[in-house]
Amino acid sequence: MNAQSKRFLPIRVCTGAGCKAWGSEDLIQGLKEHTSQTHERVMLIPTKCLNNCGGGVTLKTALAKKLIKVRNPGEPWEEVIEAVQGKETNGSCETIKASEV
């Protein structure tokens, strides 16, 4: 295991009014439970409005270098983790390029 794999990936989760309506608090709780079981090293950081309201809960990570919309803040959590790691997803996550924001 190298030093980089020991680092936590910070994930900013919008908890503004719009994202709260889409279930941001449920998403935070669900991701906490999932990552504690899988031992994935993420740090969930509730944050204010990321100015991309509507269409799901907005997440931001430095690794993905784009905002991520989670339309269904429930399982499959693996897909959410892949999206925040910058991987392509086909289901509940829609990635939005930073340049489009």
Ligand code: FES
């Ligand atoms: S309320 Fe989440 S982006 Fe605005």
